[in-house]
Each structure stands twice: as C-alpha cells, then as structure tokens.
Ligand SMILES: O=C(O)COP(=O)(O)O
C-alpha cells in the first residue's frame with residue numbers, strides 16, 4: 001500500500017527562526033529602524049515571507065507607508081536567499097527519514113517558504129534526497145492554509161497520506177485537505193496542543209516512524 005508522508009519545513013524539519021530573525025533585523029537596520037525580538041520573529045513565521053514582513057512592518061509602526069512592505073520584502077528575500085547560517089535540523093530528523101524510507105514511505109514537502117530558500121535549505125541539510133515532491137509558497141498561485149499545494153504534493157507522490165507539521169496553518173491545511181495530521185509540538189505553534197486538530201502529536205523525531213507505522217498498519221489491518 002502507498003504510504004505518503006508530507007512534511008512542513010520551518011518549525012518541523014528545521015529550526016529556521018534564528019535565520020529569519022537575523023534577516024529581518026538586517027533589513028530593519030538598513031532602514032534605520034528598531035530591531036524586533038527573537039520571540040516576535042518566531043511568532044511571525046507560518047504564513048510565508050510576505051506575511052512575516054507585513055507583521056514586521058506593523059511591529060515597527062510603518063503600516064501607514066504603502067511602499068514599506070514591498071521595499072522591506074525585496075530586501076528580506078535578498079537577505080534570506082542564502083545558505084542557512086544559524087538554522088539547524090531538529091534532533092533525529094535524518095534518522096527518522098531514513099527509517100521512514102525503510103518502511104517504504106514516499107516522502108514530500110509542503111511549505112510556505114518561497115521556492116528559492118526552500119531548495120537552498122533542502123540541499124544544505126541533505127533533505128532533498130529523501131523528498132520526491134515539493135510545493136513551496138510560490139509553486140501554485142495559492143499557499144497554505146489553502147489545501148491545494150498539499151493535495152498536489154500528495155498527488156505527485158501517488159495518493160493521499162499523512163501530513164506532518166508544527167503550526168495552526170498546517171493543522172488547518174490538513175483539515176481542509178481531508179487528511180490526517182501529525183503535530184510536531186516543539187515548533188512555532190502559538191496555541192495549546194489541544195486547540196490544534198491532530199490525529200497524532202510528537203515532541204521528538206524518534207517517535208515519528210512508530211506513528212507512521214501505526215497509522216498505515218491500522219489502515220492495512
Ligand atoms: O516561512 C514560513 O512562514 C512558514 O514556513 P513553513 O510553512 O515551512 O512552516
């Protein structure tokens with residue numbers, strides 16, 4: 001039986017908040033504006049770069065300036081499209097992906113990070129060799145929580161399966177796609193675990209192969 005497993009990227013496979021925070025503050029400094037805190041940056045992640053910069057613009061009180069968003073977003077993309085410097089894989093990710101491969105899973109990615117930095121990060125961390133299909137924020141005209149990118153990745157893998165992510169956006173996306181959701185609890189969610197609809201939850205990647213085996217085993221039984 002087909003075992004499709006699709007992952008979110010930021011806050012799920014990689015802890016990228018430090019690089020996103022750094023890039024946002026490089027932009028703010030270039031504008032002579034006050035920097036944002038790490039906690040602010042972390043809370044702005046989830047709906048892609050454009051929304052992150054909209055929140056930055058609001059945080060520094062520039063929402064009245066119509067040029068601020070496009071200008072800061074262009075600077076941010078320039079700053080962010082480079083090799084990750086402060087980003088790390090969550091512990092156990094590579095082992096878990098190797099074990100999922102042994103279980104015969106077809107794996108893919110559905111992220112709200114734009115294509116260019118997505119592919120730089122996947123290659124940097126050696127994740128690309130495990131992922132047969134990828135949808136980023138700009139792959140389709142719509143992005144998460146619209147279910148279309150997730151459904152496209154599942155289709156590219158051969159059929160529906162499990163979505164694994166860390167946020168409110170991911171839980172909503174899986175729900176709208178009619179797919180089961182596994183919540184990684186150590187990412188960038190803002191709500192309590194119980195408020196995010198999920199079939200499974202895990203706080204360390206060494207738990208995921210067991211969850212996946214149980215999920216598809218139950219379907220086979
Ligand atoms: O870059 C973002 O805002 C979110 O990215 P993610 O969908 O991989 O969590």
Ligand SMILES: [Mg+2]
Pocket residue numbers: 008009010011012046165166167187188
């Ligand atoms: Mg995420």
